[in-house]
Amino acid sequence: MIGPSSSTLALDSVGTPALWAGTIAGVLALLVLDFLVTRRPHEVSLREALGWSAFYVALPLAFAVFVWQRYGGEHGLEYLTGYLVEKSLSVDNLFVFMLLLAAFAVPAVLAQRVLLYGIAGALVLRGVFIAVGAAALETLDWAFLLFAAILIATAVKLLRDAVRGHDQQVDISSMRSVRLLRRLMPVTDEYHGPALTTRLGGRRALTPMALVVVAVLGTDVVFAVDSVPAVYGITEDPYLVFATNAFALLGLRALYFVLHAALSRLVHLSYGLAVILAFIGAKLALHWAHGVWPGVPQIPTLASLGVIIAILGVVTVTSLRATRGVESEPAASAGGPPTG
Template sequence: MSAGTFLVAPDQGTIASPGLWSITVAALVLLLVVDVILTRRPHEVRMREALAWSVFYLVLPVAFCAYLWGAFGTGVAVEFFTGYVVEKSLSVDNLFVFMLLLSAFTVPHELTQRVLLYGIIGALVLRAVFIALGAAALQSGTWVFLLFGAVLIVTAVKVLKGDDQEVDVASMRSVRLLRRLVPVTGDYRGFRLVVREQGRLAITPLAVATVAVFATDIVFAVDSVPAVYGVTEDPFLVFATNAFALLGLRALYFVLRDALARLRHLNYGLAAILALIGVKLVLHWAHGLWEWVPETPTLASLGVIVAVLLTVTLTSLYAGRRAASAPEGGDDVGRARPLEHDPVDP
């Protein structure tokens, strides 16, 4: 069964032919294989290496957008680029949670990129499943747009309140279940996930950390897939935006590792973006019933999203400077905060 057959529901409109699906998925697999080869030897990633790969993974979607522009026109290219910007902005928040997880599991720096790579592969698989489900759901009626819009608006409120920013590894059901079923070694064993100890199989803390990252990927997929469906109804474009946004996460993590804690207003920006797309979906649903209800043009959405991201970045930098110049014990407002639980003892 081809990737196109799996991801596109019957009669769901898409620009992609089976050939384009095959080429895209093959290129994605090739890039992941290259990532696996590059991370086969444990080493701490330096800024120069991370910047080079980040630039590479930023050039790829721009080149793909140029191809879409030439092959399918301005509208398709704008939909793809808007969806990519949405996914990339949401992925920065994902990186913040990954940072907390890696710290909680005290993952050695030289193993960090392999955990991130496992997380990206798991996220891609989950996104493919959710995109397929979303495409099938859209066939059942326009009420799905109302459902997606409600999900995004509720998620925006949760992000604004900070409900999803605390990570308590010990309380994660997947981690508790895994440690109950399988013995866990007391230390890391390089890239190995499973080892044999005293005649029985045991998993390493690296495997437990990987499962924790997979568990958070499920939550991220629930938020991000409806967000991109708010920009475009084409399953191929939804898949492409998710793939391009996720591919560069490993390198971007090392570039933003120190800067992430300084983006203290990022949650406000993400909440605004999710709410905006949620309202856009609700208006789209209402427009199908009452033609007088206005719809939000994709280009206008892109402009607002970029403006929101620039605004929260500038206000975060300003707040950081104020906090740095304030007396000790002063401004402690924002996203940057230490873990409130001890590192997990595997």
């Protein structure tokens, strides 16, 4: 997103109808594959998680080579930068998922099925937000300023929460979605495998699995509001926005089990994400100002990529140093009494 107007970029869009259809079909096929893998509930081993993580890292990198060779270096750089931003934000998603799994005492054998529901829901919501965002950029001159304001407000909230410290517990009883579901239907006290409903005294009842899935889907809405404007700050091409979101989300199920113990050590991640979102918000504001006053400078995509990598590197190093010698305690319970 350097220089040209939205209408110009639309003409040079990477996303042909054939590529859109092929990508959506590929994403659906990968989701079906993941549901087949999780059909038999089992506890995920580190070896299995590493194997799937390697696959879901190699896939978007191979796609980056395709975009670079087929559509040029500028589009390839935008895709790589957007993917890195979305992957970074997805790690913050995992931290929230970890707290929810712990709060609902999700058995370890069901954790990956819960994550998969969350990923599928996130993909649908991102698709909706991407379409809305593309329409806004085409019709509203001030949409860039709106996106910039959303990102800067989110950055301030992340920074405020980081200063106060992460809340390591989730109060299930205070969640509106949980209270609403309990009013509508009875809820069992125990999990019934991956089933969302079961029979209780002759009546159809929800299981705790249904409650945690709804809670995870609720967090997906919040993250969609942040992540879609963030990647639109890198590229205005709706196809690249969708591709970066899809590839970042598809690997979350396996990445969760790889980073499970390490997540609690990334104590400075929120600071880094706050700086990244504020930086992209400023980039969007400058892009809007450049359209009004051509003399206003813009931030090149390559410079954005360098800044994002540097910020992530710094917060990772400082987090590991700050938690050196502190034993990580995974927040998600591997068992225990389910909270129905």
